[in-house]
Amino acid sequence: MGFIRWLANIDRRIIFVVIGLAVAGPLLVPLNLPPVTVTSQARAIYDAVEALPTGSTIVVSFDYDPAAAPEVHPMALAFLRHCFIKKHKVIIMALWPQGAQLAVRAISEISSEFDLKYGVDYVNLGYKPGGAIVINLIGTSFAKAFPSDINQTPLNQLPLMSKVNNLKDVAMVMDLSAGDPGIPAWVMVANALFQRKVAGGTTAVSAPQFFPYLQSGQMMGQLGGMKGAAEYERLVKHPGLGSRGMDSQSVAHAVIIVFIIFANVAYFALRRKTPSGGPAAAGGAPPPAAP
Amino acid sequence: MDGLTFIGTWIAALLTLFIFSFLYKDNPFYKFAEYLFVGVSAGYFVAYNYHNAILPNLIRPLFAAGSVDVPKGAVLRLLQDGAWDWRILTILAGLLGLTMLFRFFPKAAWVSRYGIAFSVGLGAGLSFITYLQANCVAQVYGTILPPAVINNGVFDFGTSLTNTLLIIGVVSGLVYFYFSKEHRGAVGGVARVGVWFLMVSFGASFGYTIMARISLLIGRMDFLITDWIKGTLRFLGLM
Numbered sequence: 001m002g003f004i005r006w007l008a009n010i011d012r013r014i015i016f017v018v019i020g021l022a023v024a025g026p027l028l029v030p031l032n033l034p035p036v037t038v039t040s041q042a043r044a045i046y047d048a049v050e051a052l053p054t055g056s057t058i059v060v061s062f063d064y065d066p067a068a069a070p071e072v073h074p075m076a077l078a079f080l081r082h083c084f085i086k087k088h089k090v091i092i093m094a095l096w097p098q099g100a101q102l103a104v105r106a107i108s109e110i111s112s113e114f115d116l117k118y119g120v121d122y123v124n125l126g127y128k129p130g131g132a133i134v135i136n137l138i139g140t141s142f143a144k145a146f147p148s149d150i151n152q153t154p155l156n157q158l159p160l161m162s163k164v165n166n167l168k169d170v171a172m173v174m175d176l177s178a179g180d181p182g183i184p185a186w187v188m189v190a191n192a193l194f195q196r197k198v199a200g201g202t203t204a205v206s207a208p209q210f211f212p213y214l215q216s217g218q219m220m221g222q223l224g225g226m227k228g229a230a231e232y233e234r235l236v237k238h239p240g241l242g243s244r245g246m247d248s249q250s251v252a253h254a255v256i257i258v259f260i261i262f263a264n265v266a267y268f269a270l271r272r273k274t275p276s277g278g279p280a281a282a283g284g285a286p287p288p289a290a291p
Numbered sequence: 292m293d294g295l296t297f298i299g300t301w302i303a304a305l306l307t308l309f310i311f312s313f314l315y316k317d318n319p320f321y322k323f324a325e326y327l328f329v330g331v332s333a334g335y336f337v338a339y340n341y342h343n344a345i346l347p348n349l350i351r352p353l354f355a356a357g358s359v360d361v362p363k364g365a366v367l368r369l370l371q372d373g374a375w376d377w378r379i380l381t382i383l384a385g386l387l388g389l390t391m392l393f394r395f396f397p398k399a400a401w402v403s404r405y406g407i408a409f410s411v412g413l414g415a416g417l418s419f420i421t422y423l424q425a426n427c428v429a430q431v432y433g434t435i436l437p438p439a440v441i442n443n444g445v446f447d448f449g450t451s452l453t454n455t456l457l458i459i460g461v462v463s464g465l466v467y468f469y470f471s472k473e474h475r476g477a478v479g480g481v482a483r484v485g486v487w488f489l490m491v492s493f494g495a496s497f498g499y500t501i502m503a504r505i506s507l508l509i510g511r512m513d514f515l516i517t518d519w520i521k522g523t524l525r526f527l528g529l530m
Contacts (some may be wrong), residue, residue, distance in 0.1 A: 008358065019508070020512075023505065024512050025513050027512055027513055027516050027517075069510065070506050070507055070510020085382075097343065098339075126343070127343050129340070132421070133414075133417060148347075187425050188418065188425040190423055191425065192429065193421055204506060205496075205498070205499060205500050207499050208492070208499050209496075212430055212433070215433055216430055216431055216432065216433025218425060218433075225502050227502065241509075241510070245513065248505070248509045249502065251510065256501060
């Protein structure tokens with residue numbers, strides 16, 4: 001009974017340490033658990049990029065910040081790799097202030113793998129405030145929203161942008177989003193107004209709210225959280241942080257499930273032992289005092 | 292790893308550990324990291340927005356030729372001939388933006404309502420149709436599904452079940468949020484089914500939230516192990 005009571009009142013710091021070890025352990029010593037199963041949503045994005053004719057233009061919007069980078073940045077790397085493997089042209093833009101710099105970092109991380117020429121294979125238009133209004137503007141003209149790129153080079157001096165006037169000249173949009181402005185704005189404007197194919201990569205917290213867009217066909221595919229990144233890394237056969245983190249993710253989830261089971265067992269065991277029952281008997285908060 | 296990156300990595304690693312120290316209990320190291328983050332973030336965003344929003348959208352367009360260069364009589368032409376000059380619009384937008392700063396002065400705070408009213412009105416007007424199309428019409432259209440699907444003469448059980456569940460979930464969920472009739476009898480029963488669907492959706496969201504939080508921890512742990520510990524050992528030639 002003493003152990004059950006200890007379990008019911010376990011110091012939360014013990015839980016923190018166990019979760020920390022569950023996450024750090026597999027990063028130090030990989031467990032090589034079976035790879036993630038690729039979902040139909042991730043496959044749909046991969047197949048769409050595969051099906052595009054070589055040299056198609058894809059807009060990749062970096063709408064996230066460093067706080068969401070562990071989840072979204074691996075997706076960015078995997079998706080950009082796929083685009084450049086297929087020799088597609090990439091227009092990078094950002095609706096979040098720090099997105100443009102994260103795009104610079106993403107390109108620098110993968111540039112050694114490809115023979116990329118700025119202005120020809122990809123451009124970085126930088127950050128523009130305004131969210132949906134910016135998307136509305138590039139629906140009619142990229143140059144109106146972005147007179148120059150991130151380096152202040154006028155758009156008409158970039159060979160790639162000479163072939164692209166507005167969203168109609170773009171094959172698909174990939175929004176890497178961590179909130180607002182993000183996927184809803186792209187679906188509302190690029191898909192609903194300009195009938196462009198929109199795909200999204202987002203944090204796991206946000207992923208469930210976009211399932212209705214997937215079901216209705218307004219979004220062609222979605223990468224949800226670090227697992228989504230691991231799926232795309234598997235598809236492009238280039239493991240990164242997403243794949244590396246999946247062992248930790250699995251172990252941490254198992255630990256959390258065990259803790260939930262322990263907590264419930266302790267709660268019900270203590271409730272049965274005490275005649276009055278209730279949370280106080282199980283070590284929870286005492287009931288409020290009677291007036 | 293060069294010297295500057297080495298120092299930067301150490302600062303980032305120590306600040307990460309300072310933040311983690313809150314898990315034990317509140318302490319001065321955590322407070323230091325917290326205040327530093329708030330201060331640096333505020334300063335960074337002021338500078339970033341000046342250089343990436345105000346400078347390219349307001350200052351540079353007006354001073355591109357080295358002077359303000361608003362044509363004489365531009366306002367008059369605007370009113371009489373409808374000859375809209377883009378610089379007038381730019382200045383108007385700048386003034387509307389400035390009005391928002393009046394919130395800092397309690398006696399003149401009402402001036403800020405003009406800028407806010409403009410941005411709210413513009414946002415609402417622009418998003419009204421697209422919001423309706425994307426979040427209402429397309430969603431209703433996506434829910435009108437056949438409960439029994441037959442593909443090439445064969446009954447597709449999986450799709451039929453999915454469609455049926457989706458229709459039941461949408462209808463019962465809507466009934467749960469219908470408050471003009473008391474939730475008793477048949478209405479109460481359907482509403483209860485709606486609650487079950489809502490609970491399943493909350494459970495899925497909570498599962499995704501746990502995955503997100505663990506992912507963030509993985510990101511930090513990966514930084515500490517790969518960039519900080521292994522990076523330092525490599526920098527010192529020990530690895």
